[in-house]
């Protein structure tokens with residue numbers, strides 16, 4: 256049993272690869288290296304620098320390794336930036352997913368786990384988002400993830416693909432010090448990049464309709480998230496039916512101000528964040544009901560917020576200048 260991991264040299268993908276490896280579902284990585292980091296891929300795991308847009312190369316790789324399933328994480332992940340770059344976002348996330356599905360059909364690979372996002376919900380009007388909550392994405396990124404889900408669902412109907420899509424909420428933390436989130440646009444990496452360089456972290460928006468005026472999100476630890484992928488892969492491999500979509504969130508809302516307080520506590524740095532205007536496109540609050548995933552995928556929050564902050568901080572400090580370049 257060998258599973259292909261697209262985007263396996265990325266932040267989340269590298270954690271998934273390690274969990275698959277430990278579970279005996281021999282991972283093989285395909286990554287275009289647009290944002291991947293080569294050292295994130297374990298030396299013994301087969302690695303191909305290739306794009307999911309390259310159908311023929313994907314078929315060759317799937318045949319060469321007798322791949323039985325795909326965890327598809329490759330993509331362009333910035334909701335805010337996607338408003339500026341809709342064509343890039345759709346090419347990578349929609350055309351990329353379509354090419355991958357074509358390759359899977361050609362190679363006879365019949366199992367798929369897809370990285371979707373809470374961004375498919377837009378700004379929900381409910382306190383806890385369930386899988387039944389209306390999908391009203393507000394960015395090309397959210398739209399592209401929803402279309403990805405539809406392509407996969409339709410390929411299930413047309414070609415018998417077994418599949419599930421995991422809608423991640425805010426993924427943070429680090430499962431080991433050499434793996435970190437290098438995103439230039441997300442809260443945790445920006446806060447630690449600022450602190451590590453002597454700058455002051457920023458809060459975008461303090462006038463939202465939330466308890467302290469800052470945005471509320473549902474933060475999950477990347478190592479917990481990775482385990483849910485392995486559970487999904489194992490179930491699909493064993494021929495068990497899964498729901499078409501699962502939320503991977505904790506049910507707990509945490510404000511940006513509360514994150515800053517936790518960072519100050521963990522690092523011992525009593526900084527006063529800079530208060531900036533709102534960042535365009537940010538919903539005030541989005542928090543998940545994760546009960547469906549708990550029922551079917553053993554989904555559980557094994558890490559506390561303090562551990563999320565602490566592990567992210569340690570990983571950010573372990574960065575060498577070479578890795579930062």
Ligand SMILES: NC(=O)c1ccc[n+]([C@@H]2O[C@H](COP(=O)([O-])OP(=O)(O)OC[C@H]3O[C@@H](n4cnc5c(N)ncnc54)[C@H](O)[C@@H]3O)[C@@H](O)[C@H]2O)c1
Nearest residue numbers: 262264265266267287288289290291306307329330332426
């Ligand atoms: N980080 C989050 O909070 C979050 C939340 C919801 C969903 N997601 C989704 O999870 C997935 C992984 O996110 P991440 O945080 O690890 O991001 P990341 O940028 O670290 O990883 C993405 C990986 O995909 C690779 N890639 C990009 N385009 C490719 C292509 N065309 N072909 C092959 N490889 C390609 C990149 O080089 C990178 O290694 C993405 O699909 C993202 O949209 C992330």
Ligand SMILES: O=c1ccn([C@@H]2O[C@H](COP(=O)(O)OP(=O)(O)O[C@H]3O[C@H](CO)[C@H](O)[C@H](O)[C@H]3O)[C@@H](O)[C@H]2O)c(=O)[nH]1
Nearest residue numbers: 332372373374424425440441442445457458459470511534
């Ligand atoms: O320096 C910063 C950076 C961010 N923020 C705020 O922190 C919150 C979280 O922002 P992130 O960029 O970390 O995360 P998002 O909620 O915007 O988006 C993330 O989670 C979404 C799901 O909820 C999507 O999947 C998306 O891909 C992923 O980047 C937002 O209110 C943002 O304005 C700050 O205050 N200061």
